[in-house]
Amino acid sequence: MNVLTQIxxxxxxxxxxYQATTPMDPRVLEAMMPYFTYKFGNPHSRSHSYGWEAExxxxxxxxxxxxxxxxxxxxxxxxxxxxxxNNLAIRGVAEFYKxxxxxxxxxxxxxxxxxxxxxxxxxxxxxxxxxxxxxxGLIDLDALRAAVTDKTVVVSIMxxxxxxxxxxxxxxxxxxxxEKKAFFHTDAAQxxxxxxxxxxxxxxxxxxxxxxxxxxxxxxxALYVRRKPRVRLVPLIVGGGQExxxxxxxxxxxxxxxxxxxxxxxxxEMDAESKRLAKLQARMLKGLNDKLTDIHVNGDLDxxxxxxxxxxxxxxxxxxxxxxxxxxxxxxxxxxxxxxxxPSYVLRALGVEEDMAHTSLRxxxxxxTTEQEVDTAVDELVRHVNKLRAMSPxxxxxxxxxxxxSIEWAAH
Amino acid sequence: MTYSAKLIDHYxxxxxxxxxxxxxxxxxxxxVGAPACGDVMKLQIKVGPDGLIEDAKFKTFGCGSAIASxxxxxxxxxxxxxxxxxxxxxTDIAKHLALPPVKIHCSVLAEDAIKAAIADYRAKTVxxxxxxxxxx
Numbered sequence: 001m002n003v004l005t006q007i008x009x010x011x012x013x014x015x016x017x018y019q020a021t022t023p024m025d026p027r028v029l030e031a032m033m034p035y036f037t038y039k040f041g042n043p044h045s046r047s048h049s050y051g052w053e054a055e056x057x058x059x060x061x062x063x064x065x066x067x068x069x070x071x072x073x074x075x076x077x078x079x080x081x082x083x084x085x086n087n088l089a090i091r092g093v094a095e096f097y098k099x100x101x102x103x104x105x106x107x108x109x110x111x112x113x114x115x116x117x118x119x120x121x122x123x124x125x126x127x128x129x130x131x132x133x134x135x136x137g138l139i140d141l142d143a144l145r146a147a148v149t150d151k152t153v154v155v156s157i158m159x160x161x162x163x164x165x166x167x168x169x170x171x172x173x174x175x176x177x178x179e180k181k182a183f184f185h186t187d188a189a190q191x192x193x194x195x196x197x198x199x200x201x202x203x204x205x206x207x208x209x210x211x212x213x214x215x216x217x218x219x220x221x222a223l224y225v226r227r228k229p230r231v232r233l234v235p236l237i238v239g240g241g242q243e244x245x246x247x248x249x250x251x252x253x254x255x256x257x258x259x260x261x262x263x264x265x266x267x268x269e270m271d272a273e274s275k276r277l278a279k280l281q282a283r284m285l286k287g288l289n290d291k292l293t294d295i296h297v298n299g300d301l302d303x304x305x306x307x308x309x310x311x312x313x314x315x316x317x318x319x320x321x322x323x324x325x326x327x328x329x330x331x332x333x334x335x336x337x338x339x340x341x342x343p344s345y346v347l348r349a350l351g352v353e354e355d356m357a358h359t360s361l362r363x364x365x366x367x368x369t370t371e372q373e374v375d376t377a378v379d380e381l382v383r384h385v386n387k388l389r390a391m392s393p394x395x396x397x398x399x400x401x402x403x404x405x406s407i408e409w410a411a412h
Numbered sequence: 413m414t415y416s417a418k419l420i421d422h423y424x425x426x427x428x429x430x431x432x433x434x435x436x437x438x439x440x441x442x443x444v445g446a447p448a449c450g451d452v453m454k455l456q457i458k459v460g461p462d463g464l465i466e467d468a469k470f471k472t473f474g475c476g477s478a479i480a481s482x483x484x485x486x487x488x489x490x491x492x493x494x495x496x497x498x499x500x501x502x503t504d505i506a507k508h509l510a511l512p513p514v515k516i517h518c519s520v521l522a523e524d525a526i527k528a529a530i531a532d533y534r535a536k537t538v539x540x541x542x543x544x545x546x547x548x
Contacts, residue, residue: 317450319475323415323423343450355447391429391479393454393471394447409446 013329014373018307018366019162019190020331024258025215025367031261032217035254043251044242054253061260065222068263069188069207070198074227077243078256081221082189083113084236085208086156088223088247089185090117092233093154093206094126101153105182107131107139108349110158114187118156127151135351136300137166145176152182154206159191163346163362164299165308167195174203183231189213189221193266194274194305199224205231209263211255215367216262220255223247273367277306280365280374284309287378292385294398298347298360312352312360313381315395316388321361324384328377331362355394355404415476416510422480427487430469432456437540440494440533442525451478451518455525457489457497459533465489465497470525477515481505481522494530 015023035057043058045051059073066073079085094104106118108130118128129147131139139157148155155177160167170186177184185206188197192207193214199207204224211220225231225246239248266273288295294314313321318332332344343357352360365374389395394404415423431454434441439458445451451474458467468486472479484505489497505511505519 315473317474317478319450320423320479323476353448355450358447358450391426391471392473393443393452394473396431396454396471404447409448409452410444 013327014377016328016330016363016365016369016377018364019165019362020364021212021218022215022366023368024217025262025265027265028216028258028261032254032258035257039253043253044240057253057257058251061256064260064264065209068192068197068267069224070200071224072227075224077223077225077246078251078259079221079223079247080219082187082208082210085221085223086111086113086187087117088233088236089206089208090114090154090156091121091236092246093183093185093231094121095234096232097153101151102126103149103151103153104128105131105144105147105152105155107133107157109133109137109161109346110156111162111187111189114156114158133349136303137161137164137350138300138303139168141169141172141176144173148176148180148182150181152180154183154185156185156187158187159197160188160194160305161299161346162190163344164310164350165190165305166299167191167303167305170202170204178203190305193263193270194307196270199226211259211262214262214266217255217258220252220259222259274306277365280369280371281306281309283371284363284365284374284378287375288381291378291382296356298350298352307365309363310360311363312356313385314356314359315392315398316359316385318359318361320388321384324388325380327380332360413512419477419480419509419511422483422509423476426479426483428469428483429471431471432458432467432469437536440529440531440536442528442532444524444528445474445521447473450474451521453478453482453521453525455482455485455529457494457529457533459494463493465492465494474518475515477509477511477518478521480509481511481518482525484509485522485526489526494533497526498530500526
């Protein structure tokens with residue numbers, strides 16, 4: 001097997017979890033390889049050509065990332081991933097401006113690394129407003145406008161949700177933040193390379209990007225930090241003062257190069273790939289709807305990236321469904337919380353009933369998903385949903401016309 | 413999560429799926445759990461004139477461990493008296509299926525389900541006796 005070109009072994013299940021991670025594009029790996037071997041220099045070494053050529057690789061990558069989001073290359077710093085970027089952005093600005101401002105606005109459906117950062121800041125004395133979302137997963141702009149005060153230092157709202165794939169109205173949010181003189185940070189881990197992003201048009205001041213969500217390597221991410229007007233941050237990691245002092249530590253040249261290459265490919269192929277994925281998404285949804293009743297898509301279907309579906313299969317418990325569909329790799333929520341038995345907090349925030357939340361699966365489509373894989377997935381899902389419904393007491397009650405909500409269930 | 417071969421076998425080839433007539437006097441029905449918790453088990457027993465459980469059926473909404481636990485108990489209770497069936501412990505179920513610690517509640521639910529089915533059957537018999545006495 002040629003590890004440089006093969007995405008998947010034939011004996012592996014069909015991968016439908018592209019929001020958890022993506023395989024690296026072979027073109028990305030190819031671009032990275034020299035920086036593991038003969039171009040191994042420390043990009044911060046200024047005294048010899050090894051350093052210079054590594055620096056050249058890093059700076060090219062920085063420009064590639066900047067171009068993807070309409071930024072200047074000087075505004076992009078490399079981090080270990082979107083988690084670090086989110087921590088740095090929110091904690092960094094909160095701590096820098098704490099003498100003047102002490103309020104943060106975010107939403108209840110953010111990724112855990114944003115929510116936990118906010119919790120941490122609450123313990124430090126900051127006030128945090130957690131905006132609810134509407135039934136479709138999108139925020140209410142009026143609620144945002146009302147929540148931002150002259151004490152608000154930063155508004156952190158994700159661009160695309162990792163569980164339900166819905167796209168928040170970034171330009172409108174940016175406009176409100178600019179008017180109210182609060183910084184706008186967006187976690188774009190699931191959005192970069194998938195939807196057009198422009199930090200100028202959208203008034204974005206800070207943006208987190210992840211490598212492994214866009215067919216790049218794991219262990220690398222980026223943070224966009226606006227220079228005009230300047231956004232200041234207290235760094236999380238101090239030392240040699242690399243990355244404009246925001247993030248010390250020797251840059252992992254091959255990973256930076258990989259992220260840059262991944263960003264460039266994503267940008268070039270975004271239009272065509274979005275159309276292709278939209279077709280696959282529609283094909284999967286139609287396939288399921290043709291053969292199953294009582295299925296429900298969680299989150300807005302129109303304001304959504306085409307590579308995501310989150311579907312509740314009523315009366316069938318999600319974990320048992322996943323155990324059945326052995327040929328498919330999907331998840332019931334984020335990978336971070338997949339060990340927990342609790343239903344997803346994102347689905348709960350949409351007002352999805354807890355029993356429906358237990359029946360939901362996240363299906364992620366991506367660059368290497370084929371039409372044939374979608375068809376196989378539909379067949380396998382239909383077969384197992386039907387099998388599990390045949391043994392579901394809730395399905396039986398529903399067929400008999402019993403309202404499941406009318407029964408007094410003993411919580412356990 | 414990795415599961416034992418026995419558990420996977422019960423999940424993939426569940427025994428005794430189905431329903432018995434819940435209105436029948438010789439059938440006891442137990443419905444335990446809650447949809448919001450992600451597990452609902454319906455377990456039914458049919459008791460013969462000789463006092464032995466001659467049939468058992470289940471339907472379960474829940475994870476693989478919940479399905480396997482209920483499938484297993486339907487096998488175990490058949491041929492037993494209701495007193496014997498009542499002694500089935502969740503720890504026996506958990507041990508037999510090698511349930512991982514986070515899935516122990518599935519075996520508890522299966523024990524609850526069999527107890528609830530027995531209680532329902534007993535309540536019906538008492539009621540039947542009372543009606544007969546009243547008629548006499």
